[in-house]
Amino acid sequence: MRIEAHAELILEAYKATPDITLAELQALLADHGTEVALGTIWRFFARRGITRKKRQRTRPSRIVPTS
Numbered sequence: 001m002r003i004e005a006h007a008e009l010i011l012e013a014y015k016a017t018p019d020i021t022l023a024e025l026q027a028l029l030a031d032h033g034t035e036v037a038l039g040t041i042w043r044f045f046a047r048r049g050i051t052r053k054k055r056q057r058t059r060p061s062r063i064v065p066t067s
Contacts, residue, residue, distance in 0.1 A: 003044050
């Protein structure tokens with residue numbers, strides 16, 4: 001796989017900037033001569049068990065006493 005040849009570059013960029021977007025990684029790879037789809041980058045991280053989803057904060061659960 002072409003993207004695997006750039007694994008070190010991708011992981012270093014992710015380590016330096018954990019909130020880097022897939023589009024930014026796509027542009028970085030394009031600068032290095034490799035054009036890939038966003039899904040390819042997403043699967044790259046999925047194979048390594050790295051999640052890229054940002055979750056919204058939710059309120060903590062609260063138990064309401066009943067009378």
